[in-house]
Amino acid sequence: MNIIVVGLSHKTAGVEIREKVAFAPTQMAKPLNAVVSLPDITEAVIVSTCNRVEIYATTRDIAGGMARLKRFLADYHNFPLETLEKHLYSYYGVDATRHVFRVASSLDSMVVGEPQILGQIKTSYGYAAEYKSSGLILNRFLHKAFSVAKRVRTETKIASSAVSVAFAAVELAKKIFGELSDKTVLLIGAGEMCELAAKHFINVGVRGVMVTNRTYERAEKLAEEFAAKPIHFEDLFDQLHKADIILSSTGAPHFIIGGKDVEEVIRRRRQKAMFFIDIAVPRDIDPKVNDVENAYLYTVDDLNGVVASNLEQRKIEAAKAEAIVEQEIGQFFKWLSSLEVTPTIVALRSKFDEIRKAELAKTISGWKDLPPDGQKKLEALTNAMMNKLLHPPTSVLKNPEQGNRTDLYIDALRNLFDLETAAPEQDGMMELEE
Amino acid sequence: MNALLFSSTLVVYVAATVVYLSYLVKPRDVLGRVGQGLVAVGFLVHLGFTLNRYLVAGHTPITNLHESLSFFSLAIVGTFIIFERRYRAAILGSFIIPLALLILVLSIGFSNGIMPLNPALKSKWLFVHTVMAFLGYAAFAVSFAVSIMYLIQSHFLKKRRLGSLFQKLPPLDILDEISYRCLTFGFPLLTFAIISGAIWAETAWGTYWSWDPKETWSLITWFIYAALLHGRLTTGWRGRKAAWLSILGFVIVLFTFLGVNLLMSGLHSYR
Structure with missing residues (x-):
């Protein structure tokens, strides 16, 4: 039995491709069942984050299995395979193992060392376990990946020197506004990344936080958690001018904030700058917003470059982490082969x-009269x-x-x-x- | 003595410029501190030069282009020091100090002899009028340099070019604030320079306003900055728009100062 990986990430595809093939985290049953129903695919886990979409599977037929997974990704999202193909990577055996261990350890992340990816893989694995699409091998495989990630985190400084996307967003906001203590943050939607970023902003001390959600109860619940002000989604454009920093991560399939909206809002703010952070995949905010005077729009892809310092130290720690990964690959394969019989x-x-x-x-x-040779x-x-x-x-x-x-x-x-x-x-x- | 002080100033400013320009490309914070030290020394020597000249000449040493340019440069450096201390942004020096040096170098091109004072300038207004005008110009010069920094930083943010210069440049809103502060200093100074000039003109030439080219262009300058400040306070001209206007304003200032003196003849044509 072979482990194969097919997928794409921020390294091979831009957000405009990734958002087209992303899977909604709340509806994983259907794609997971579809993958394990493919011929010769026995187990499957789908990882879909804003930075990557990957399928881990087991198969006897490596080439055929990879081809089927690629075809599945394209067909499931009604996306032409010819276009998708050049963004996809595929691995098997040791390379697949290395890839997944590196991903879980945050060595393949956009911001190397950021801690969210491990949680995201665990959630993905949770769905696969719930819908029974993962079995003996992938169970063991992912548990191993989690323990490798833990080792990397505790034995190297990669995580402590790491700057998450959330942190990067805060740093950028400081480069626009200077002081954040008189700034207001607006949270649209309730993604994990979005909440994490909001926490970072609260941590550095913004003046206030507003929260909105399509379902007002969720906004209220989140608002309570952040001591924020909940607002009705319908009132978004009435309130938008009060926000300096906008964090958006809704599940909306199309843009919810367009260039014209922002022009209007900026005018209302008398040209005071606004910083939009679009964490959603597919995107929530029209890229045209970045062309609006005094509006700055960053997507997850863009938050990359903020991490200029610490680069050397990071390289050293990354090398240590890679060594751990290599060592663990050996151990895992020992188990995989011994598992056999x-x-x-x-x-x-x-x-x-x-x-x-x-x-x-x-x-x-209890047998009193047992014969001698009994x-x-x-x-x-x-x-x-x-x-x-x-x-x-x-x-x-x-x-x-x-x-x-x-x-x-x-x-x-x-x-x-x-x-x-x-x-x-x-x-x-x-x-x-x- | 006077020549020695001048050339010492020049040498120190050249050194400071070299340090600040290398700070622009090299991510070494120590360069910023060295530049800061050099500028402090340069400013003191330059101030010494100006005071020495005042004592030797017996009048405010802003009576010809050589002296004016030198004082302009001194005022820019002084304004820079105030803002650099206030905002702790060494990178300001990389944009302002080369400008101050350039202006000081220009002054070499004009006769530096200490001449007996032109009788028309013999007045207590000389000091007030010229010092206010050049302090105002210096504030506009700093606003100009900071506006350029704003445009660069804004470009970096829009185009996601977040390199080491981006890291060193102050936040956008801070640059906007510095530029605005400069204008709120510069504009009243220019206003008082014009008013004091008018009063002085009345006593010297018998009329408050005679549409001399310098007067006309000063008024144009005044209107540009008045428009900029007004736009900012009412409809919120800030950011890139304000930066471009401030740059335009300073170009007009340079013309009012140099263009008028060199290209047009009028009552203010003191070489």
Whole structure:
């Protein structure tokens, strides 16, 4: 069984492409089911963030599997494959593992070391687990990725020197406004990134925060959390002129703020500058807004360059992190290959033997008139039974021709006979509970 | 003594300019501090030169182009020092100090002899009128330099070119504020310079206003800055629009000062 990765990221595609193939986080059941229904695709996890869209899958047929995933991404979003193809990357085996470990460790992030990506992958994995599209291999694979990310975070300084997109937004706002203590932030929508950015702004001390959402109750709830002022979505354009910094991340499929709107609002503000941060994918704010005098629009892509300092230190820490990733790839592949047959057979045998010995001991201890050779005969009898019972599953596992999907059998065996707890190294399982 | 002070000033300003211009391209904060120190020294020597000249000549040393340009340069450096301290932005020097040096260098081109005072200028108004005019011009010069910085910074932000110069330039709103502050200093000074000039003209030439080219162009300058300040206070001319107007205003100032003296003949044609 092979792990394959197909996807695109901020490195290969601009936001105008990424927003077209993004998956809505609340509706993951359909695409996940569609992917695992593809021929020869056995497990799948879809990661869709504002900076990347990736499918992790397992397949026997590497080339065919990759082609099917690419076709799926294009067809699902009604996007021409010929255009999409040149933005897509695909990996398998060690390269796929390296890629996912690097992504989870935030080494592939737009702002290297930013902490959000790990949470985003965990959420994506959560959906895959909920809709049962991930199985034994991807479960283990992602848990391993989480533990690698944790190691990278604790053993290198990459995260502490990291500047998240949220932080970058605050830095840029300071470059426009100087002091932020008399500025008002408006939150449109309620994405995780958006809230994080809002927290950063509150942290540096803005004067006030306003929150709006299509559902007013959500705005109210968020407003409570931030000690902010909730406003009705319909009143957005009546209130917009009061905001200096606008953070937008709604799920709207089209622009909600256009160039003309902003021209009007800026006039109303007597030309005081406005800073728009569009975190949504697809975008919420028309790029034309950036052409409006005294309005500055940044998308997630644009927030990149703010991180000029710390570059050298970051390179050193990144090298350390890469070394950790390489080391963990080795370990994961050791597990992946050992998963195949032998450890499962050993575990199964020892489980059976345990039961046999326990039951035998119970029987013999209460048996007063047991003949002298009785115990020996009972041993031979139970042993023979056990071997007979174990022979068919063992030979199926050991014979690849019969077992098309040995990992599925192993998965079944481990579940049926409760072997999971007996499996070696269980690291990473705790990570999800963080 | 006077010549020595002048050339010392020139040398220090050249050094400061070199340091500030390299600060523009090299991300080394120490350069900003060195420039600051050099400018402080240069300003003191320059002030010494001006005072020495005052004592030697026995009148305000702003009576010909050489002296005027030198005093203009001194006033720009002084204004720069005030704003640099207030806003802690060393990068201001990279834009203002080269301008001050350029003006001082221009002054070399004109006769630097200490002449007996033109009888028409023998008045207590000489000091008030000229010093106010040049302090006003200096404030406009700083506003001009800061406006250029504003346009650059705004361009960086719009085009997402967030390099090391972007990091060094002050925030947009701060640049806008400095430019505005300069105008609120410069405009009243120019106003008083014009008023004091009119009063002086009445006593010297017998009429308050005679549409001499200098007077006309001063009035044009005054209207430009009045429009800029008015637009700002009413409809909010700020940002790039204000920056462009401030740049235009300073071009007119240069013409009012130099163009009129060199190209047109009139009552103010003191070489």
